[in-house]
Amino acid sequence: xxxxxVLQRLKEREKExxxxxxxxxxxxxxxxxxxxxxxxxIRFVPLGFQHTTICEIKVIFEGQEWKTDxxxxxxxxxxxxxxxxxxxxxxxxxxxxxxxxxxxxxxxxPEEQRxxxxxxxxxxxxxFQQRLRNSLRLLDTGKSNxxxxxxxxxxxxxxxxxxxxxRFRMAxxxxxxxxxxxxxxxxxxxxxxxxNATAGPASDIDLLIHHGADEQQLNCLKAWLDGxxxxxxxxxxxxxxxxxxGLIDLHLVTDSDVAGQTSFAVMIGAVTDxxxxxxxxxx
Numbered sequence: 001x002x003x004x005x006v007l008q009r010l011k012e013r014e015k016e017x018x019x020x021x022x023x024x025x026x027x028x029x030x031x032x033x034x035x036x037x038x039x040x041x042i043r044f045v046p047l048g049f050q051h052t053t054i055c056e057i058k059v060i061f062e063g064q065e066w067k068t069d070x071x072x073x074x075x076x077x078x079x080x081x082x083x084x085x086x087x088x089x090x091x092x093x094x095x096x097x098x099x100x101x102x103x104x105x106x107x108x109x110p111e112e113q114r115x116x117x118x119x120x121x122x123x124x125x126x127x128f129q130q131r132l133r134n135s136l137r138l139l140d141t142g143k144s145n146x147x148x149x150x151x152x153x154x155x156x157x158x159x160x161x162x163x164x165x166x167r168f169r170m171a172x173x174x175x176x177x178x179x180x181x182x183x184x185x186x187x188x189x190x191x192x193x194x195x196n197a198t199a200g201p202a203s204d205i206d207l208l209i210h211h212g213a214d215e216q217q218l219n220c221l222k223a224w225l226d227g228x229x230x231x232x233x234x235x236x237x238x239x240x241x242x243x244x245x246g247l248i249d250l251h252l253v254t255d256s257d258v259a260g261q262t263s264f265a266v267m268i269g270a271v272t273d274x275x276x277x278x279x280x281x282x283x
Contacts (some may be wrong), residue, residue: 014049016115023119026138027126037065037123043093045119049112055095061090072097076107080120081165085130088165088191092120163240164199167247171205174228174277175246183221184213186282189275191251191267192248204249205232207265208275211252218252225250 022044026037027186038059046055046068058067061082074095082090094116097105106256175188192206213221229246237243258267267275 007106012109013111015052016027016111019045019115023122027122030130032130034061034127035066037126041123045092045116048115049094050109051096051100051135051177054100056095056097058093058095059090060093070097072094078108078113078116080113080116082120082127083124084108084131087125088162089127092116092123128246133233159201160266163201163203164194164197166239167194167199167203168197169204170228170232171207172278174225178224178279180279182217182282183209183224184217185221186212187188187268187280188278189268191264191273191275192249195276196273200248201236202242202244205247206249206251208251208253208267210254210258210265210268212255214262220231222250 002041011163020060023041026040038061040056045057046052049055056068056071058065058071058078064075072095074097076096077097078094080092081088083259094112127208133190140274149281153241171190171194174272177184180186180188187210189208189210193203194205196222199205200262211218225248226246232247233244236247251264253263253265254266257263258268264275267273
């Protein structure tokens, strides 16, 4: 029995290695257009996963998407960001279309998450190198004054949006996982630099929470968010080198604040710089 399990895991590793081998072959061509690159990618990536016949994939990149014919959103999904020059430019999503068996709380092996992370990393590096060469060509031919122009396709830009996008996704995840009824929370909003897509490496995640919690609920809410805040601060430190005691800046408002438009409640439904709703329920 043990030998059968070991053999099965070795077969899965072989599939993953074959997928990476195919990826290396695909990326050996330095000038692939994005459409060709991603169409080829979605063709062979599902072959690297345990349940190939129910595995589907979608790639989202700079406003476009490529997906297998039977792709649909399911609860059984892996995701990985495609990062180019510190900017999140796309995302790979791999799904199983049905439940086969759970692997320690999920349907995927941990190695499969590492596989999709590796693929995303290599794609980001490939496109970065491709755009770097294009940028250098523009400089060499005198078509650029030292930076990529707004009309130049396939070259490197000057600004990074990695920081705000990562923070925004974490805010969405916090809202998704929050036990709002138990904690007395009516609505969760995002405000500030993360909402406005201007967050930098030292920026907080500004959460605005409309609640009707009692004292015990409020203490539980603050403790739960404090755990998130410290964990995200450590993650941000590993990413950027900026230390902080916590990454979440919490703003609490009550029914009376909303009714009287006092404190941060003025941002809920505001015409200028309004709070962005992440989740809302009726208590």
